[in-house]
Amino acid sequence: MADHTHHIVPKRVYFAVFTALIVLTWVTAWISTVDLGRMNLVVALSIAVFKASLVVLFFMHIAYATKLTKMIVFSGIYWLILLLFITMEDIWTRGWMGVPGR
Amino acid sequence: MASQSTALQHHFENAEQQKDASTIGMWVFLVTEIMFFGGLFLAYMVYRQAYPAAFASASNKTDLWLGAANTTVLICSSLTMALAVHYASIGKKNLIVLFLVLTLLLGGTFLGVKSVEYHDKWVHHEIPGANFECEGCADAQHASLFFACYFGMTGLHATHMIIGIFIILYLIVKARKGDYGPEWHTPVEMFGLYWHFVDIVWIFLFPLLYLIDRSGGLKG
Numbered sequence: 001m002a003d004h005t006h007h008i009v010p011k012r013v014y015f016a017v018f019t020a021l022i023v024l025t026w027v028t029a030w031i032s033t034v035d036l037g038r039m040n041l042v043v044a045l046s047i048a049v050f051k052a053s054l055v056v057l058f059f060m061h062i063a064y065a066t067k068l069t070k071m072i073v074f075s076g077i078y079w080l081i082l083l084l085f086i087t088m089e090d091i092w093t094r095g096w097m098g099v100p101g102r
Numbered sequence: 103m104a105s106q107s108t109a110l111q112h113h114f115e116n117a118e119q120q121k122d123a124s125t126i127g128m129w130v131f132l133v134t135e136i137m138f139f140g141g142l143f144l145a146y147m148v149y150r151q152a153y154p155a156a157f158a159s160a161s162n163k164t165d166l167w168l169g170a171a172n173t174t175v176l177i178c179s180s181l182t183m184a185l186a187v188h189y190a191s192i193g194k195k196n197l198i199v200l201f202l203v204l205t206l207l208l209g210g211t212f213l214g215v216k217s218v219e220y221h222d223k224w225v226h227h228e229i230p231g232a233n234f235e236c237e238g239c240a241d242a243q244h245a246s247l248f249f250a251c252y253f254g255m256t257g258l259h260a261t262h263m264i265i266g267i268f269i270i271l272y273l274i275v276k277a278r279k280g281d282y283g284p285e286w287h288t289p290v291e292m293f294g295l296y297w298h299f300v301d302i303v304w305i306f307l308f309p310l311l312y313l314i315d316r317s318g319g320l321k322g
Contacts, residue, residue, distance in 0.1 A: 074132030
């Protein structure tokens with residue numbers, strides 16, 4: 001196994017990630033006040049996903065982790081997507097069939 | 103004490119394998135946490151798409167700039183936590199303690215701001231229940247669903263932070279004794295993963311709860 005556990009991330013990586021997170025927080029707060037229609041939600045969630053990826057990869061060291069650990073993280077996110085999207089597919093398509101009570 | 107903790111347990115081949123096992127165990131726990139919060143995110147999505155006007159007007163009742171400032175505080179605490187882990191891995195005892203204390207203070211600040219926001223909701227009767235009111239809300243009846251999600255999600259998040267604060271206190275006591283160094287600092291590193299996870303949950307809660315229809319475009 002490679003020398004993963006002794007990998008020391010340089011401090012400048014942390015400061016760069018930190019700066020990006022702070023800037024994006026205020027960008028997302030500001031851009032929410034601009035009317036982009038439905039795109040407001042898309043932009044807000046894209047920024048959130050990008051910020052979360054930075055935290056996972058660098059603060060949580062997944063960029064330097066073993067394949068097995070990466071696999072576990074990926075499986076967690078995958079199951080979350082299954083939970084959210086399969087349920088929402090049902091909700092979104094109910095109107096198509098004229099289900100009673102909707 | 104330190105020597106006991108650093109000792110390689112007999113069922114591991116070497117220290118690296120022991121560390122990898124801890125990391126994997128922590129991540130498996132965090133995956134269960136993703137699913138734990140995931141259920142709340144799902145409830146939020148279903149109700150938001152069912153009552154978009156109620157969610158938009160109720161979301162505008164939250165304080166956008168207080169929320170953004172609190173997000174900043176939490177990101178600062180993530181940085182100080184990452185630095186605490188960094189100094190643990192190079193064995194700078196005083197700096198581990200310093201950055202753990204800073205993380206503790208920033209976490210406390212976040213909870214303080216959160217309690218101010220909760221108090222504001224209490225004063226305005228915006229807590230779901232018999233006395234619920236939502237002044238000027240488009241669909242006051244369903245606006246209480248937004249606040250149910252708001253308190254459920256931020257409440258579970260805050261509970262995680264309160265638990266985290268007790269764990270930081272324990273880590274500070276241990277770090278002061280000099281228990282953590284380059285060869286063994288697994289508890290600091292695993293707690294770091296937990297703290298960053300709590301930060302990630304907030305990264306999603308902030309846009310979902312505070313930033314719906316701030317421009318008022320949905321009304322037009």
